[in-house]
Amino acid sequence: MSGDQSSEKREVILKSIGIIHTPFSSRSQAPIQGGFAPENEGEVELFDEFAEGLKDIEGFSHIILIYCFHLSPDFNLVVKPFLDSQPRGVFSTRAPWRPNPIGLTIVRLSRREGGLLHVKGVDMVDGTPLLDIKPHVPPFTYEEELRLGWLEGKLKGKKDV
Numbered sequence: 020m021s022g023d024q025s026s027e028k029r030e031v032i033l034k035s036i037g038i039i040h041t042p043f044s045s046r047s048q049a050p051i052q053g054g055f056a057p058e059n060e061g062e063v064e065l066f067d068e069f070a071e072g073l074k075d076i077e078g079f080s081h082i083i084l085i086y087c088f089h090l091s092p093d094f095n096l097v098v099k100p101f102l103d104s105q106p107r108g109v110f111s112t113r114a115p116w117r118p119n120p121i122g123l124t125i126v127r128l129s130r131r132e133g134g135l136l137h138v139k140g141v142d143m144v145d146g147t148p149l150l151d152i153k154p155h156v157p158p159f160t161y162e163e164e165l166r167l168g169w170l171e172g173k174l175k176g177k178k179d180v
Contacts, residue, residue: 031119035148036072037065037134039086041141046090049142051101052113057127061141063149070134073152077131081155082138087148088120103169111168122147125155 041061043049063084065073076082093116099105100112109117126138136152 036069037149039147057140063136065134079154083153085151088115091115091120
């Protein structure tokens with residue numbers, strides 16, 4: 020990037036396009052990651068003005084939900100992640116206490132009813148503001164020579180690369 024704009028701090032304003040409904044009323048009830056609880060069911064409700072954007076979503080088995088960690092009051096640049104006892108930089112974790120409290124989870128799309136998506140693998144709290152939805156397309160993900168950093172060997176029961 021060139022010019023003065025690359026070093027400026029810019030305010031970014033996002034608006035919610037919907038609400039994620041889950042059985043979890045608090046952070047302590049929600050699973051750490053959706054992949055550890057693939058049968059947890061939830062609903063993604065798009066606001067009416069965005070429902071048309073769901074056209075053709077039914078053809079995908081999995082979708083990426085991008086949302087706001089609306090219950091994270093502040094951020095820490097160093098956190099203790101759930102799979103480790105050592106403090107780590109927040110950007111090397113998936114912790115919710117981030118400078119921009121944005122989360123993402125890949126969920127299985129069960130079915131669509133108008134502006135309502137029924138999904139499995141939810142790990143967010145009921146009422147979570149939805150920012151965006153994208154189809155999960157594995158060939159678009161760069162995985163050559165994949166490394167897991169400090170997570171190597173810590174994903175018991177999950178596919179450990």
